[in-house]
Each structure stands twice: as structure tokens, then as C-alpha cells.
Amino acid sequence: MSHNESNPFAAITQLERINQCIQCGTCSGSCPLADLMDHAPRELFALLREGAYEEVLHSNTPWFCVSCYACMVRCPREIPVTDLMYAFKEVIARQGTAPKNHKMPDMYQAFSRSIKDTGKVTESLVMGRYGMKHPLDALKSIPLAVKMQMRGRLELKAQKVADPKSIARLFALTEIPQDKP
Amino acid sequence: MKICFYPGCSFATSAGYRESTEAVCRKLDIELNEIPDWNCCGATVMFGDNKLRATALAARHFALVQPMGFAELVTGCNACYATLRKAARLLAADEELFRKTQAVLHNLGLDLDRIPKIRHLLEVLVEAMPDSTSDKYKTLAVGAYYGCQLTRPDQELDKGNYPQILEHFLSRIGFAVQEHSASTRCCGASHAVIYQNECQGLSQRIIGEIKGKGAQVITTVCPLCQFNLDLAQNQKNGPGLPVTYFTQLAGLALGLAPAELGLNKLLVSADKVLTRP
Amino acid sequence: MTTQNKPRIGVYICHCGMNIAPRVDVEEVARFIQELDHVAVARDYKFMCSNPGQDMIIHDIKELGLNRVVVASCSPRMHEKTFRNAVKTAGLNPYYFQMANIREQVSWVTKDSREATEKAKSLVAAAVGRVFFHQPLDTREVTVAKSVLVIGGGIAGMQAALTSANAGYQVYLVEREPSIGGHMAKFDKTFPTLDCAACIMTPKMVDVLQHPGITLFTWSEVEKVEGFIGNFEVTVKKKPRYVDETKCTGCGTCMQKCPTKKVISEFNEGLSYRTAIYTPFPQAVPNVPVIDADHCRVLGQNKKCGVCAKFCETKAIDFEQKPEFVTLKAGAIITATGFQAFNPTSLEQYGYGRFPEVYTSLEFERLNNATGPTSGKVVMKNGKVPERVAIIHCVGSRDTRHRKYCSRVCCMYSMKFAHLLREKTGAEVWEFYIDIRSPGKLYEEFYNRVQEEGVRFIRGRVAEITDIIDDPGDQGRLTVIAESTLTRRTVRLPVDMVVLSVGLEPAKGSEDIGRLLGLSRDGDGWFNELHAKLAPVATPINGIFLAGCCQGPKDIPDTVAQSMGAAGEAIALLARGKVTTQAEISRIDPDLCSGCKSCIESCTYSAIRFDEARKVAVVNEALCMGCGSCAAACPSSAAGVKHFTDKQVMAEIEALLM
Amino acid sequence: MSVYAMVKEKSLTEAVKTALTRLLSQDLVDAVLVAAKSPYSALPMPTLVAEASAMDGIDPLAPAAPFNAARQAATVSRQATGKRLALVLRPCEIRALIELVKLNQCTLENVVIIGIECLGRMENEVFLNHAAVHADMAAEFQKNTSLQDDITRTCKMCEQFTPTHADIVMSTLGAPENAVLFASGTETGEALLKELGLPTAENPAGSETVTRQLLEKRAACKKEVFAETSEKINSIEKFEQMIATCLNCYNCRQACPVCYCRECVFLTDVFAARPEALLRRAQKRGAVKLPTDTTMFHLTRLSHIAHSCVGCGQCSSVCPSNIPVADIFTTVAAQVQARYDYVPGRDVGEPIPYLMFEEKQKSGESK
């Protein structure tokens, strides 16, 4: 591991708060999906402090963060763990280093694409778009769709804002150039 | 009472959340003023994508609320609630972000000068619902389920781990409350939809705890929580525990018919437990 | 003293070896100063603080008739005393002296030699401008009363009282509870030696009671403190005990007969009951019960009862007792108000108060104590012996939401618990810790010993304690959830009992005591010592000292050592017999005073009184600390601090801007 | 609810005299402090009247006040004497008196305050000129609106013309000709009014409108003066120009009712300039104007009393160099008082801001 790399996460607001981490593990212990994570938050902070940026860039941890905020209300150093996870995802997505086999980035993309196109999210359509990349998941969700249909809860028509272009403009105005191709 | 309401994307297709909310509000003479032309708040996705964009998407509603003359914005979805609050918090704390967001919205022809207070529909009903005078549901043991994002991270409405606002509400409107320890335990949220197998344990633990403590029905305050808990049971054998919305129980307490409250849309039927002489 | 008609000022610029001289052109400074009004002589010298340097000043005062002296050298915090003494030796009043700090403020911090020299000139000229207005000041000596007031009767207060009394001084020990003993009396064993707390504590309590030099006030509170170092006047309020101490024989019949038996026992941390007339514990000192007026049928509920009085053979019960106020004189005060345990209710994820088998450490101390609710048997509420116990460290400590500091004693007492649990119950014991802190004599050894006894140490702060179970076999148990940070696994451990090792926080009421005594408290509420390293038991208020946990969390050895230290300071003061008052205190010119009382309102030390006859404010010189709040509040400058007068300060400012 | 009484006599002053005389003759008070003409001048000066027979010269409604009588009121009420006093004061005098009570300069024990609803006062010379023409200035002033425009600049911007803290309020606004209206402001005042046995009355219907109109006029004037003054002193150089002719006579501080120091610090040794110091100063700046420390004096006085300034305008009236001292002081005082949310004379229990401090920083205070 090189100790001379520049920190790709440096611009994150409140990143310096992880220097206050005492590595107690409250966050990871509170995390409902810690067992699925390669590092869990505490370890991720330790890696970051050591300068193991590559590890962090490729970590699945932020992608498994469910935003339950359990860590955040318990952290004895009041580190905004969940907020940092969001910020990590933002950096990782821009660097294009999200773990290839992880399903959440695709889900997020489908979700965000739906907003960009229609301003709103229509569950069935998001699942459909996501399903194009994960046909197996799509297949598995068919019985559920049927069940929902039976209870009048399946909406196949996209919900839309009045002027979807304005949302597209909002997206364009907030575009940040990719760091890496 | 008039409130400014933000339904969010899942409201319409939820298991009767919309029906019950509208019915209850009608009954209580609460005027739901839906934000015209609302968009998706961005939920838990957008902040992981682009902070400014996520803030602008949420703040678009703040700008839309402005000409409506409301100081408060009410939503019934935990994710919307938390996301809008997060945007509000960031805007209040970060002047530069505020200015940038203002500029983006201005470009869309919207003015953002002030940030409304974000409230949950539960708060509104806590204030508006009358005390129960009937014994009809006095023996129906309800397990309250908050999910994550109502009391976390702010802990402003109530405590982060063991809040009581919903329990107090339920017992006040005439239900028996079954205390349990899973009321703010995470159900897996959107991950449960994609990583079904991996997240199954989360919902199972919640349902197991609530059922084990003796509740006959669960009540939730969020569409995704309802969906996950409702769905999780269908995948396992054994008698299911109906997962209702608090608005549906409020409707029952007000004497409204189950059909009016969309109770027929639940996956695990509530008909049996709700049938009362 | 020579007449001070015309100021003749001598100015001495120090080279301080190579510390000032090369950066500051000292010769140029001297030449410049020589030209100023009233400067009789300006010299530079290698080391002004050396004997030859001081002799030069003394010689010049005598030979050149100097009546004011300025030395430009280091910080006055370093050598002001030295030079004042030199001036005094030469027969001048030592306050005819001013120092200019051209080392710390000039040569050490200014790169450019030119700028440094100019700044030095300015500072020395300001000192010259100021010293012109200096006036001779005197200090006074006051006798010290030969008695010590100790506030708090825990181990710290007891030890401070004993040490002071052993030195032959009169000691007044005030304790608000019915018995002395404090927290230590609740403990069973003490780490790391596992001494029986009662065995080492009880004899000390008796010593305190029987010591001819100690007057004990239990069930009493300090009501008022006036006066100053050497001469504190203290009012102690003796709360009504409703039992005549002089008649009571401590037979205990009243307690057996009292019909009100279901009062929560404070001493047993709510784990058992006591009667309305009670002693907190069997070895209480003094062994005289008190009647809890709130719960007594006669006093609290206006009912007919009086069973205790009926059975008391010595007629010691007195329902008519009223609070009594005693006035004492003390030369020194030792504050030993101790700590209280953190209440973990607010850490809701640990379920304290929600789950019956979650105990605080103090509750566990009582559970484990032979005099406790279970006579020392460690059992659960259902009477069964626990098979697996988790001990959670850092509850409320090292947590910015609660107490940000390390409470210092929890690691060690937690391990003591682990040892006792292993010994008494054979239960599996799991310690959940963030860092093990065992920096004391034989402490690390104790850690190792407990490890060897099979206690499991998991490095991870517990995230949550829940009664949600995954395995039906664990019905009724609690699950402790934590990340085991060393293996990076989430541990979900079913246990029978949980002990929360809660931290220490300042005792309730210490804020009031602080206000009575004028002591300041740090952000966490602990009393501030005068200096963290060099004056750890002294306080900013002369004559008041700190012992034990009121200054910060401490274990018993440190508490006892510090108490002896505080007693040592008090003894030294009393033995000296006299204190010198400072000269730089406030004075109020009665001819200028308009009697508006602004100074009185702004005085923190109540050192100014109002003379109703003359309608003017008058400074009590013994109480004044010289802070100058009165001077700033007084528009006519009738009030002013000696040596910091308007003229002196403004002359300095004017000269600095010349 | 207030109790109202009305006294109508052949003149306003007679009406006042009737009421005040009864106070003395019915032994309700032992003495009355009230403005009265002396045989030697038409200008009414604060006068302590102890005998009902000596009420003749009183003239409290005349639009003149060579003195802010708060200082005199404080002198007679410096300490409780066991005697009961009635103090007839203008609103600004009452406010100053309240400040002086806070500063322990007097006591309100056994004191009855009779407040005048004040339409303003004239500068002494202006008054004397008018008085040479009109014998009864109090009456003339009430009816002749052109005279009302001749009040001092500071009075013209005064919005606090209705007395606060008065036990009894004496007013003419909206009252019939030659009638004075008395209203109780406190329980003490109510009891007194009842005992006096004056004819009871209703609050005149039109008074509110008159009051409001006057208030609007005054507020507009105040705004203008503040804006103008603030601009005139917004640099130290402009301020120097303004006070260039200050003599260090300290008349302003002598006339100031809240400058309560027995001896001003500027008269003490602290500011006694030594010749060599003066020379040094002259050398530093090339020249030094004498007397020195005039700027220092005014700024220091501001720092001492800006929070307590009641805006009576006496400082301007007494300045021999015609420096608009009151403009400066009221302009700065308004800002300082706003900063501390302090209103002088508002409440005896409200502490002087500098003597109170908060453990926690309040918003709006400096970092």
C-alpha cells in the first residue's frame, strides 16, 4: 500500500470527524447489514485513516448502508456515520469504483433514471429497468407483481410531474463531471 | 384544519395508506392540500449520488410550498420525511449549498427563501384524533412499528430507540398496545427488495418479536415498512400478522368501514382480527 | 522611606544572554530611553536577574537617588518578584517597579531585528510612563484560625479530617447523609487487592467518630460560608433527625418496630426496603437513626403512630426537633463532596429500567455485598444464579452525548465484578470494553489475573441490549449485541444478567457548594483545581482545598492520597499561623463615591459593603481578590484597583501609542 | 381600571393648584415637589412646597423646565424620611428618576409620583420671550398651536410624552378648556384620587386620537433627527467638527439627570494633564487643541450613560457652544438601548445592563 496517494474523499464535508473515532464498534454493532459488509463502518473509518483509499473505493460497505441511522444516534463521538456513507457513495460513483457484483448501484441508477425521466418513481418501472440488468431478480418478482395486481396495487403507468423537462434541467444544472472515465 | 401534504411516490400504490388517510382526514375535517406537481424526494438514493441534486430535488418542494402560504409540510412516508428533513437541515447549516440550491431552483422559475417545518402525518393525527369512547378495540393487541427514519437521526419527535408517541396514540384512540422491543429495528428498507434472502432475517426477527410478545396486528407509519413486513410473512409458513397503517386503525376508531380504509389491499388479511361484534 | 517628590527613574535593559540582545538592539533601546522625561539612568546588562544585575539596581537606587525602577527583560511572571525584592532591599517600596517583557513578547517572537528593537523601545517607554504613576503599597498579615472544615464524609473527607486532626487541629466534618462512609461503605471488595471494604472502612469511621479533634455533623449541610483564608465563618445546618443523639443508644428497637417498612432503600440502590426510622446500614456512624419525615406516619402523614417513641427506652425520639444552625470558625476548608453514579436510563439502547436483569454497577455492588438485599448472594430477580453475565464498560463515559471523559475506575471495578462473579457463581463472564485502562500499581496484574480466571474480553462497545431472541431456548434471556472489533464479527450473546459499568459524575448539590464557596467548576462540573499539575489540591480561592472525586474521577488509593495532600496544605496553612494579604486590591475613594452600589453588585466575592451612614461603598480588604470588576463598573473611578489605576493603565496605553 | 377625576377652574394652573392644595390640606402628603415661578423669574424651577398656602406660584404646565427635576426629586427622596412626598414630574423626569432609583440615588418609598402628560418645553429664552407677551403661559400653550411648535428640538421628537410609573397622571389632552384630567396609574394613585374627593369623570373620548396623531408626528421627527445626526457624526472627523468649540465646561453632564456621579471622573486627577504630557501630545500630532480630552469626555460619557439616557434634551439646552449634544446622545443611546433590549425608566426591577451578565452568550452579542 502506498502512503503517498491523495485522498479521493478529501472534499467530503465533515470527513475530519472520523479522526475522532475511537474504534469502539458501536456503529458496526448497530448496523443491521454489517454481516454483509466487507468492512463495516468502524473498519472503513480505520482504513480511511490509514490511507487505504483503494480499499474504501472498492468497498461494498456504503452500498449496504440502509440509512437506518442506528449508528448515528448511538455513536459516542457523534460522528455522522450515515451521512458519511452517502458521501462515500457519491465519491465512489463518480470514481466509477463501485463493486461490480453489487446490485444496489444498478438499483440506484434505475431509481435515479426514473426521477430524471419522469420526476417521480413508479415502483414497477424502476424494477423493470433494474430487471434488465438482473433478469433473475426480475423473474423472481413476477409472482409478487401478480399478487400486487390482484390487490390493485400494481401501477404500470408512469407517474409523472407536469413538466418532466424541468426535472431534467435540474439534473443538468447539478451535473458534476466524472472524475475518471 | 388545513395541511400542506406531500404524498410521495409510494402513497398511491400502498396497501390502503392513501384511502385511509383521505377517509380519516375527511372525517376529521382536515383539508389535505397536496403540493401541486410534486416530484420524488430522492429518498435514500439521491444523497448517495449527488448532494446538490438531492438537496435541490427535495428543496423544490420547499419552493412549491412557499406560494401556498403554509409554514409546515406534512408527509406520511418515513423516507420522504427523513429526506426532506435532511435537505432542510443541510440548507440551514450550509450557506453555500443554500445559495447553489436557490440558483438551481431559480433557473426552474422557483423561489426559495424559507424552509418549511417538515412534519409527519402521525403528528397531525396525534393532535387531531379525539380520545376513544368505545371499547370495541380494547382487546385488540397492536404492536407499534416505527421503522427507522421517523425518530432517527434527529430524535426530535421522540427517542431514537424506544419512542412512545405511536403507542400513546394507539391507546388513546382505543386499542390495546402490546409493548415489544422491535419497534425501531430496521426491516431492510430498499435492500430487502433486492437482497431478499439476505434481508429476510431482519423482518423475521421483527415479526417474531412482535408476534412472540402477543400482538395480533402490527401498525406502521411508512409504506416501505408496511410492504416489507407484509411481504416477509408470505414467504414463510404460519399464520400471518396483519400489517396495517396507523391511519387505518385511526379510521376504524372513527367508525369507518374497512373497505373505505383500503384494508382489502393488505397481503396478510386483517379481516379476522379486525372483525368485531 | 525617602520622599518621592520628583520621579527619578532607573531603567535596565537585559540582554538575557543571547536571548534578547542580538535580536533587540539593547544599546539603542537604552539610548532612546535615556532621553525620556524623568529617566535618571538607562543601562543594559547581560543578565539583570543575576546577583550582579540586582546589585546594580540596588547600587543605583542608593547612589543615584532613584525612586522608580523599570527592568526590561523576561515576563513578569518569571522575575517580577525577584526585582521587587531587589528594589525593596535598596529601601524603596517594591511597588515602585515595573517590568517590560521584551523577551517572550519581543525577541522570541519577532523575526526582524529592526521591528524588534522598535517594539522593545515602545514597551520600555510604556513601562516608564506607567511607573511614573506608581504608588507605594503595603501588604497586611492576618492570623489563621486553627481549625479545618471538611465538607463531605466519604473516604476522602474522612481521611482529610483524620490527617488534619492528627496534626492537632480542630476539625469539623459535615456530611449530609445520616452516616459517614459515602460510596465506599457500599462496596464489598476493593480492587486490585480485593480487600474487604468494610474491614478497612469501618475502623476508619469509628476513628473519625472517636477522635477528640473531630466534631462530626451528620445529617447536616453547609448553609453559608463567609470570610476569607484563615478566617472562614461557616454556618452549618443540622437537619432535624427527630432522634436525640445524646440519648440514643443505637439499640435499633425503633427500627424493628416501625410499621412503615416499604420505603425504598437509598443505600441499597433501590434493591430493598427500609423503615421510616432508619440507619442507612448496620455499621452506620453515628449509630443513631433518623426519621424520614416524608414517610413517617406522624411527621409525613399526620397520623397517630409514635410506635418508635413508645418503644424507645431512653426517650430519644423527639418529633418536635427543628433545624439547628451552628456557626463555626475555620482557617481552611477542604471540599470532599465526591461523585454520583451516572444514571443510564438515557442510554435507552441498554434497556436499563426496561429489563429487570440490567443492573448498574452500584446496584451490583449492593447485590454482591454481604449486608446487601440478598446477603451477598448474586442471584437474579427470580432467585436463580446467573449462568452468563455481560459487563458493559464505558456506560455514560467517553461519550460526547453524555460524559465525554474516561471515568477512570470502571475498567478496574468491572474486572473486580468479573472476578467476584466467577468466584461466587461460576458464571461465564463477558466483558465488553473499548480499551482496558489499568494504569495503577498492581492493576495490570489484576487484569491478567482475571483473564486467567477465564473471563472473556470482547473489544467492542455494546450497541444494544435487547430481549428479542433468535432461539426459543433463550426465552427470558437478554441478548447483548456488539461488534467484536478484533475479529470484525457481530456478536449476539444471550446472557442472564447485564451489569452496566456506569461512569462517575459530580455529586448532586456540588453546584450549590461551589456557589457557597466561590469555587469554579469545569465544563463537566468538577471543581477546578488551581493548577492541573503544580497545585492539584488548591483552588483559586485561597484557603480552600479539594479532596477526592469532587475534583475529578478517582479510585480509592488516589482519593486517599489526594485527601492527605489537601490535609497537608491545610495543615501547612494553619501551622504558618499567618497569611499575607495582597496589595493589588480595590480601594474606593469615599469622596468620589456616589453610593450607586454598582460595584457591590458586580463584586463576585461580596467584598464590598455599603456604609449606610456615609452612603458610600467600602472595600473589605481581606476579601477583595483584586479582579477590578468594581473599577470597571464605577463611572466616576471612585473604585479602582491599586497598581492598576486609571492613570497607570492610561499612561501605559498613551506611551505605547507615542 | 383607572379612576378618573376632572378639575375645572378658571384656568389650567388653578385647576392643578386645587388638586395639589388638597393633597397638602388633607394631609395626604407632607410636601409637594412641583415647578413654581419665583418672585425673581418667570421660569418655573423645582420647588418643594410644604404648606398649602405656599402653592401660589406653582406652574407645572408652563412649557419650560430649566432643569430636569429628576436630580432635585432624587435629592428630596435620597433616603426615606418618614414623610410622604408628592413629586410632580414630566415623563422624562420620571424615567430618569427610575434610573436613579436603580442606581441607589433615591428611594420611592413613601413617594407619590404625579406625572404630567407633557406637550414639551421651550428653551428658556424662547419661553421668556413668549412670557413677556402672555401672562398665563400654561393656558396660552394649551390653546395656541403655534406656540406648541416652539418647543425644543428634543421635545419635538419625544414619543414618551405620556408618563409611566406615575401614581397619578395629570393630562390636558382632549380635556375641556381650563380643565385638568387626573387618572390613577397605580393602586396608590387610585386610593389617593378617591380620598381627594375630586369630581369623577370619564376618559375624554377624543384623547386617544389626539395622542395617536401626536405620536405619529413625533415619531416622524425622531426618525429624521436620528438619520440626520447619525450621518453628521459617522466619522470621527465630522464629530470633531461638531464639538470643535466644546469648552469642557461639563454643563451637559451637570444638566444630565442620569449623570449621577458626585464628581465626574474628568474633574478628577485621572485627567489632570501634566505639562510634559501636553507637550508630548502636541509633538506627536503637530498640535493639540486645548482643553484636551473633549472627545474623550463625550465618548466616555456615552459609554457611561447611553443605556440610561432618557432623551430630555437638557444637555443641548445648557451648552454654551450650541453643540447639539442631545442629538448625538439620543441617536447613540437608541442604538445602545436596542442592542441590550433595555429601556431606561421602563421598570425599577430591570437591571442596568452592564451590571448583569449571562453565563451563556445571547444571540446578538459579540463573539
Place this chain on the structure above:
Amino acid sequence: MVKSMSDFQPKIIALVCNWCTYTAADLAGTSRLGYPANIRMVRMMCTGMIDPKYILKAFLDGADGVFIGGCHPGDCHYINGNLKFRKRMPGMETIIKQFGFDENRLRLRWIGASEGPEFQHHITDFIQTIQEMGPSPAQGLMVL
């Protein structure tokens, strides 16, 4: 560190508490933490004894800035002298501002006895602020 901005060398008076800021200055000295030479310190026993006259005197005698250094709230050697001074600040700011002195020419900072680097930082920062502001308006006046 300080930008060379013309030849203007501000004169700054610092009224500092003996127990904290003065001690911090000594510490800065001992630690050789350099700062510009424009600052002239006057040792007070407590910020609570600072008379408004001292500040006015400094400004009228030509100081370009006045720095007050006191103990952190809660740390006052005399318990609360610093809070008493803090209460005076708004009044002083208002007055100097009205007469054309930028209120930022008067600055109050809490600097603890052990805060040598903070002392260096605050002093340097203040000097720079004043440097950018230019000379005090009282500077050019002949009289006063």
C-alpha cells in the same frame, strides 16, 4: 503571512488578562511562535477590570485596533470577570461604530493559558484584518 499592503504598519493595543492570554503570549514566546510586531500588550488582572475609557483612549490616541484577550467562559480566575466584560462589548461596538470606527477594529477573543498557538493565530489574524482595513480614521486628525 501578512500581505505586504503599502507601508501601513498598524498599531494595535491588546488589553489582556494576566491569567490566560498574557500567559498564552508567554507560551507563544517560549515556543518561538512568531507573529508581527504590531501588537502592544497591556497586562490587566482580568478583562473584567477593563474600563471603557481604556478602549476609547487607545482609539483616540491613534490605535488602529484594540484586541481584548480573556479567559474562556467558565475559566475566569475571578469566576466571571470575562462575562462582565463580554456584556460591555455590544455597547462599545455600537459607540465606536457610530463615530466611524469599524466595529471590527475592536475584537474580543478567549485564549486560554495553554493556548500559545491560538494566541499566535488570533493576533496574526487580527493584525491582518486591521492591515486590510487600513489606518484608523483617528489617525489623520490633528486635534482630539
